Amino acid sequence: MTPFIIFNQVSKWxxxxxxxxxxxxxIKKGEVVVICGPSGSGKSTLIRTVNRLESIQKGQILFDGLDIHGTSTRLNQLRTRIGFVFQNFNLFPHLSVLENIMLSPAKVLGVKRxxxxxxxxxxxxxxxxxxxANAYPGQLSGGQQQRVAIARALAMKPPVMLFDEPTSALDPExxxxxxxxxxxxxxxxxxMICVTHEMNFAREVADTIWFMDEGRILEKATPEHFFTSPSHSRARQFISDLRNH
Structure with missing residues (x-):
């Protein structure tokens, strides 16, 4: 099975x-990859290169055979196929919940009202x-706003969803x-590619965990292997710090 997304010698400064x-x-089709690691390790930068919110200086990222950072790649077309959920919801405050979700399919894909x-x-x-449906973002809790943001991303029927710390701006409950x-x-x-600090979620839902530090992926492992016997010393330290927390 050809991988759906390929990172090849990707560098960014x-x-x-x-x-x-x-x-x-x-990353294979249907795979859930959770990217974890300490703050400043490059997790968010990496996920943002997949829909070109961040550029790269070297290497190549292929999505379903398309060179994401290639000069001939049409950015708007690419982004219709990659759902992105941000930390801070990014909903339009002047539109109702329903209108927020309807906007892109209507405007970008021309779907009938x-x-x-x-x-x-x-x-x-x-x-x-x-x-x-008829409420406005300002009338919703943070958790509700983020769920609307997920629905909005799904409205484009993307084959892949990116989540950049989707719960870090939320109250614990x-x-x-x-x-x-x-x-x-x-x-x-x-x-799905998810950058998150929610380790129980990672353990339960991920097919693969990528552990990053200082701009490199130091470990790729199943949740079971990662949480019980990580190979890299930096990953072992990370797990040990989590436990002590």
Whole structure:
């Protein structure tokens, strides 16, 4: 099976600072990869290169055979196929929940209004927020806003979803409701890359864990292997620090 996403010798600098160093990795269709590691290790930078929110200086990232950072790649077309869920929701405050979800399929894909409204309704049901269709983002809790953001990303029917620390801006009691939606997506076979500090979620949902430090992937392992006997000393230290917390 050809990998769905391939990172090949990917490097990125911010000025003199190397954020990513000759990174290699492969993700299969339907695989859930959780990227973890200490703050500043390059996790968010890596995930943001997949939909070109960050550029790379060296190497290649292939998505379904397409060179993401290639000069001929059409950015808007690429982004319709890669759902991205941010830390801070990024919903349009002046649009209702339903309108937030309908906007991209209507504007970008040209889906007819009644079809897109039906789709938005289905997605709201999927994230457990049918009753909030006509509310505005400011009337929702953080957890509800993030679930709307997930529904909005799903409205484009992307074959892959990226999550960049989707629960880090939430109060602890709201984290579970967002992770439950992500768990359901994983069960449905969605290809997912998640940067998260939620290690119970990683243990339970990931097919593969990538452990990063200082711009490199130091370990790729199953959750079982990663949490019980990681190979790299830096990963062992990370797990030990987690336990002591």
């Amino acid at each position: 911010y000025g003199e600072y190397p954020a990513l160093k000759e990174l290699n990795g492969e 009644d079809e897109v409204q039906a789709l938005a309704g289905e997605l709201l049901e999927r994230v457990g927020l049918s009753h909030k 709201m984290v579970g409701e967002v992770l439950n939606v992500m768990r359901a997506l994983a069960r449905d076979g969605m290809t």
